[in-house]
Amino acid sequence: MNLRRFFSRSQSAPAARERLQVLLAHERASAGGSDLVTKLRDEILRVISKHMQIDDDKVTVRMERGPQVSTLAVDVEIPFDADKKAA
Amino acid sequence: MGKVIVVTSGKGGVGKTTSSAALGAALAQNGEKVVVVDFDVGLRNLDLVMGAERRVVYDLVNVIQGEAKLTQALIRDKRLESLYLLPASQTRDKDNLTADGVEKVIAALKKSFDWVICDSPAGIERGATLAMRHADIAIVVTNPEVSSVRDSDRIIGLLDSKTLKAENGERMEKHLLLTRYDPVRAERGDMLKVDDVLEILSIPLLGIIPESMDVLRASNLGSPVTLADGRSAPAVAYFDAVRRLRGETLAVAVPGEKRGFFGKFFGRKAA
Numbered sequence: 001m002n003l004r005r006f007f008s009r010s011q012s013a014p015a016a017r018e019r020l021q022v023l024l025a026h027e028r029a030s031a032g033g034s035d036l037v038t039k040l041r042d043e044i045l046r047v048i049s050k051h052m053q054i055d056d057d058k059v060t061v062r063m064e065r066g067p068q069v070s071t072l073a074v075d076v077e078i079p080f081d082a083d084k085k086a087a
Numbered sequence: 088m089g090k091v092i093v094v095t096s097g098k099g100g101v102g103k104t105t106s107s108a109a110l111g112a113a114l115a116q117n118g119e120k121v122v123v124v125d126f127d128v129g130l131r132n133l134d135l136v137m138g139a140e141r142r143v144v145y146d147l148v149n150v151i152q153g154e155a156k157l158t159q160a161l162i163r164d165k166r167l168e169s170l171y172l173l174p175a176s177q178t179r180d181k182d183n184l185t186a187d188g189v190e191k192v193i194a195a196l197k198k199s200f201d202w203v204i205c206d207s208p209a210g211i212e213r214g215a216t217l218a219m220r221h222a223d224i225a226i227v228v229t230n231p232e233v234s235s236v237r238d239s240d241r242i243i244g245l246l247d248s249k250t251l252k253a254e255n256g257e258r259m260e261k262h263l264l265l266t267r268y269d270p271v272r273a274e275r276g277d278m279l280k281v282d283d284v285l286e287i288l289s290i291p292l293l294g295i296i297p298e299s300m301d302v303l304r305a306s307n308l309g310s311p312v313t314l315a316d317g318r319s320a321p322a323v324a325y326f327d328a329v330r331r332l333r334g335e336t337l338a339v340a341v342p343g344e345k346r347g348f349f350g351k352f353f354g355r356k357a358a
Contacts, residue, residue, distance in 0.1 A: 016307035065141040
């Protein structure tokens with residue numbers, strides 16, 4: 001192994017620890033069915049579908065689970081005549 | 088139409104997920120459009136190894152149950168734009184994987200990707216048999232160690248009987264990927280030799296991945312080893328394996344083995 005590369009490396013274990021802590025915190029929460037982000041996602045989609053026919057291809061959901069803050073982005077394309085086709 | 092690869096082994100902990108991520112990334116680094124599918128329902132880890140664990144919205148079971156569209160469940164890699172991940176479900180039961188559902192998902196993926204890599208769970212149960220069912224090519228991941236070789240032999244038997252290809256009377260293309268190879272132990276004679284494993288399993292060799300800290304480091308960071316450090320020994324071995332998968336003929340170097348001038352030309356015959 002190249003010596004310079006060896007010494008220039010930072011430790012990877014702290015990164016592993018941090019990633020695991022965030023992931024497990026979220027997974028333990030969702031095991032009890034109380035994962036807020038997932039709940040919000042499902043409820044938001046349910047509310048939207050009450051007012052318009054949701055075309056799955058026109059909905060993008062992105063989540064990013066962080067240590068302090070998670071983000072949920074629901075992107076819905078609403079057609080011009082959506083209200084007329086409301087289910 | 089894309090090619091479907093199953094990465095399988097029977098035994099757990101031999102490096103299926105690491106290899107699926109590394110081969111997928113290496114193919115994408117070569118400009119191919121790749122999706123890696125996690126079949127380990129209930130114990131997913133591919134998302135973690137690929138560094139996408141915080142971005143999982145929907146999974147394979149959601150798609151099969153019709154709760155999400157395939158395009159919504161696919162996660163695009165942040166570093167490689169032609170690399171995608173389809174995560175397994177962490178909370179659902181593996182009975183949610185239906186043969187019909189898997190068939191539809193694979194058929195759809197084949198249409199839009201050059202390579203569909205199915206990361207099989209350990210064992211020979213439903214998840215493993217469904218992961219291999221639609222494969223065109225099987226990569227059997229084996230450690231140079233007795234129980235792993237035995238389990239690989241069992242898996243090779245299943246590949247030749249329980250897959251669609253086998254049922255249609257076609258030959259399943261199988262390759263051996265020898266992982267966690269330790270040159271020091273091999274030198275001491277405490278490890279099964281490459282030739283021994285090849286003779287026992289008698290399938291062509293796709294590559295030898297050396298046991299390495301670089302692999303551990305890469306999973307700590309959530310990055311396939313070919314992306315984390317492309318010049319490391321395991322990354323080079325995965326890049327070479329991918330060249331062989333794409334049809335190149337390339338001699339397989341045994342890690343730690345010193346070869347003379349002639350040895351370089353008359354090396355081991357590759358897959």
